[in-house]
Amino acid sequence: MTRLDWNVLDLDYEQEATRIAARLREIVSRTLHRRGLVVAISGGIDSSCSIALAVRALGPERVFALILPERDSNDDSAARANILAQHLGVRVQTHDIEPALAAIGCYEQRDAAARRALPAYGPGWRMKIVISGGAEGRINVFRLIAQAPDGEVHDVQLGLAEYLQIVAATNFKQRIRKTLEYFHADRLNYAVVGTPNRLEYDQGFFVKNGDGAADVKPIAHLYKSQVYGMARHLGLPERVCAAVPTTDTYSLAQGQDEFYFALPYRSMDLALWALNHDVPAAELARVLGIGEAEAQAVYEDIRNKRRTTRYLHLQPVLAGEVNELDLHA
Amino acid sequence: MLFGQGGCDVALELQRQVKDFVLRNFLFTDDDKALANGDSLIRGGIVDSTGILELVGHLEQAFAIRIPPEDMTPANFDSIDAIGAYLARRLAT
Numbered sequence: 459m460t461r462l463d464w465n466v467l468d469l470d471y472e473q474e475a476t477r478i479a480a481r482l483r484e485i486v487s488r489t490l491h492r493r494g495l496v497v498a499i500s501g502g503i504d505s506s507c508s509i510a511l512a513v514r515a516l517g518p519e520r521v522f523a524l525i526l527p528e529r530d531s532n533d534d535s536a537a538r539a540n541i542l543a544q545h546l547g548v549r550v551q552t553h554d555i556e557p558a559l560a561a562i563g564c565y566e567q568r569d570a571a572a573r574r575a576l577p578a579y580g581p582g583w584r585m586k587i588v589i590s591g592g593a594e595g596r597i598n599v600f601r602l603i604a605q606a607p608d609g610e611v612h613d614v615q616l617g618l619a620e621y622l623q624i625v626a627a628t629n630f631k632q633r634i635r636k637t638l639e640y641f642h643a644d645r646l647n648y649a650v651v652g653t654p655n656r657l658e659y660d661q662g663f664f665v666k667n668g669d670g671a672a673d674v675k676p677i678a679h680l681y682k683s684q685v686y687g688m689a690r691h692l693g694l695p696e697r698v699c700a701a702v703p704t705t706d707t708y709s710l711a712q713g714q715d716e717f718y719f720a721l722p723y724r725s726m727d728l729a730l731w732a733l734n735h736d737v738p739a740a741e742l743a744r745v746l747g748i749g750e751a752e753a754q755a756v757y758e759d760i761r762n763k764r765r766t767t768r769y770l771h772l773q774p775v776l777a778g779e780v781n782e783l784d785l786h787a
Numbered sequence: 788m789l790f791g792q793g794g795c796d797v798a799l800e801l802q803r804q805v806k807d808f809v810l811r812n813f814l815f816t817d818d819d820k821a822l823a824n825g826d827s828l829i830r831g832g833i834v835d836s837t838g839i840l841e842l843v844g845h846l847e848q849a850f851a852i853r854i855p856p857e858d859m860t861p862a863n864f865d866s867i868d869a870i871g872a873y874l875a876r877r878l879a880t
Contacts, residue, residue: 590856597839597859615856618840758861766835 462741466731467683471691475514478676482515485674492649492673494520496642498635500531501538503701504677507685508653510546510692511676518547522642525552526635528559530709541695551642555634564630571623575602576614582607586708587616587624592759593720593752605710628707632668640671649673655682657726661760662767663718670770681727720759721746729756801878802871808845809867813838824867839864846870852877 486492494516497509512521523546525539536552543550559565572579579585585604592598600621604612616624636650643650652672654664659678664670677685682703689699703723704712719726725746732742743753802824807817813834814821828834834842842864843854854877863873 591859595860596856597843597861597864598836599840599856599859618837618844621840622837762829762836765829765832766837 462728462732462737462745464728464745466735467681467727469680469684469687471688474680475511475688475692478511479515482512482674482676486516486649490649490673492643492647494522494646494648495651495674496522496524496639496646496648497651497653498524498526498639499539499542500706501535501542501698501701502703502706503682503685503689503698504655504658505653506538506542506694506698506701507689507692508651508677509542509548510689510694512651513546513548514692520648521546521548522646522648523548523550524635524639524642525550526555526638527552528554528556528631529565531706532704532711535706538695538697538701542698545695553638555631555638558634559630562630562634564627564634566627568624568627571620571627572602572604575616575620576604576612578606578612579604584709586710586712587621588712589718592762593755595751595755595758598759598762603710629665629668631707632665632670636668636671643673651676652678654678655685656680657682657719657723657730660730661719661763662770664770666770681731682723683727720756726756729753730760733757733760797878798871798875801874802867804849805846805870805874806867808849809834809842812841812845822867824871826867827865828867829861829865842870846874850874850878 482495486495495512497505497512499505499509509521509523523539523543525536525543527533527536540550540552569579572583572585583604583606585602588601588603589598590601600616602612602614602616602620602624604614606612639650642648650672652664652669652675654669654675655677656679658664659675677688680688686699702713721729728745729742731737739753739757740750742756743750746753806819806822806824809828810816810818810821822833826833829836829839839859843859846852847854858873862869864870
């Protein structure tokens with residue numbers, strides 16, 4: 459039986475950084491035929507690592523950074539992003555997307571759905587969505603956690619229509635950001651970098667035509683723990699390396715694990731690695747210190763999310779053949 | 788009519804109603820052969836997790852029951868057979 463331990467995620471970071479940088483140069487020049495890379499940086503570890511690799515590949519003069527805050531993003535995120543841009547020496551532009559989001563109805567549509575689930579919800583409240591069930595072997599359900607201005611926290615199960623509308627409205631954020639990234643990419647004749655790590659990419663933790671849209675995704679094969687390791691290896695500022703992963707999308711602080719993943723990211727990394735390498739659930743359970751049934755449920759949750767989010771990865775599907783285009787060249 | 792019949796007939800009628808909904812709502816067909824009662828809805832890619840929530844919402848409305856989160860397991864909802872058996876248990880109490 460394969461013996462599992464945390465070292466399976468170890469990586470020769472210098473070798474991998476060199477390989478990714480070489481591959482990025484090749485992709486941008488020979489596949490995409492662009493002159494540089496646009497990277498939207500949130501202050502989080504994934505976009506920070508991605509832009510650092512872009513700089514390593516092409517140099518700071520061919521990388522354009524965007525910082526795209528809005529009403530619900532944390533001020534510290536933009537501060538970290540600015541520190542990073544200064545550290546890397548890239549051109550950077552900050553564009554507050556709140557007015558665009560307000561104009562398109564993002565906040566209004568989101569709040570209307572939240573009010574249907576929780577009639578008291580209104581101005582001054584903060585909210586987030588959490589997901590539960592999958593890690594316990596149940597079908598995932600969604601709950602709205604909302605905090606009133608007086609601090610009282612409300613927790614209600616969301617009906618499907620309300621959940622879908624809150625997510626649909628919130629997805630405006632990622633899609634407006636991507637619109638701006640492509641504006642600058644088109645203006646500069648650059649390509650757009652997508653910044654998912656392997657956990658996010660595998661499990662479909664992205665918005666189709668939002669943060670999922672990109673020309674190249676340089677760290678989509680790296681487990682999240684490896685992204686942290688790479689960021690430290692690349693010498694990124696400590697405030698960036700120490701950032702706690704959050705969605706930075708809802709007005710209440712929301713960890714990625716409580717919204718989407720069954721376990722904290724380090725454990726999810728190991729679970730995903732173990733599943734990918736046919737490690738029995740009992741062995742995963744031993745290393746994580748959880749029950750075998752829970753480990754089995756985590757495996758099933760991973761498989762289920764792959765099925766559910768498969769369509770996010772798909773290009774538009776044609777109803778007939780068009781064989782003349784050599785898109786894989 | 789549903790509750791005046793024998794237990795076996797009740798389960799079959801529940802299965803038929805659920806299957807009609809799944810066929811029409813998820814597969815856009817009324818062809819009964821498009822889905823076997825024992826087919827896995829989740830692993831078979833017929834209904835995803837959002838679809839299960841939609842199915843649960845439909846069952847709650849159609850049968851005037853509330854399905855608590857602890858009952859929302861693949862064992863109860865992964866096939867027409869399983870859903871029919873779950874409904875039969877719920878409606879018998």
